[in-house]
Amino acid sequence: MGERRVSDFEGRVYAALCEVPRGCVTTYGLLAKRLGAASARAVGQALRRNPFAPGVPCHRVIRADLRMGGFQGAAAGARVARKRRMLAAEGVLFEGGRLKEPARVFRFPR
DNA sequence: AGACCCGGACGCG
DNA sequence: CGCGTCCGGGTCT
Numbered sequence: 001m002g003e004r005r006v007s008d009f010e011g012r013v014y015a016a017l018c019e020v021p022r023g024c025v026t027t028y029g030l031l032a033k034r035l036g037a038a039s040a041r042a043v044g045q046a047l048r049r050n051p052f053a054p055g056v057p058c059h060r061v062i063r064a065d066l067r068m069g070g071f072q073g074a075a076a077g078a079r080v081a082r083k084r085r086m087l088a089a090e091g092v093l094f095e096g097g098r099l100k101e102p103a104r105v106f107r108f109p110r
Numbered sequence: 111a112g113a114c115c116c117g118g119a120c121g122c123g
Numbered sequence: 124c125g126c127g128t129c130c131g132g133g134t135c136t
Contacts, residue, residue: 010134040131
């Protein structure tokens with residue numbers, strides 16, 4: 001059976017992500033820092049297996065270089081296209097493959 | 111222990 | 124800018 005426990009790390013990732021408001025995005029690296037971890041990849045893995053989608057807005061996480069990054073296990077293709085549409089619906093646009101307005105990157109309060 | 115992963119930083123041409 | 128390469132950390136085999 002597929003019931004999988006949410007690890008402590010995953011729980012912290014999801015909680016931190018929920019701080020990011022609609023219309024904003026954050027990056028894997030920023031989330032990692034926020035958790036005191038140093039691995040953006042570990043964050044990506046946790047999001048990839050996000051059991052609370054779309055309650056936990058994993059589509060609001062992009063790469064540090066302001067490209068979109070993956071979505072639901074895919075680095076490109078239909079899933080990523082869906083991610084772009086979800087963001088566009090919130091006013092977060094991409095241009096030339098990069099975030100159009102870098103000011104939309106959310107600053108976590110300290 | 112080793113492989114795998116939705117990234118990131120750095121070096122070089 | 125576009126590589127290539129190493130890195131780190133959490134989870135799954």
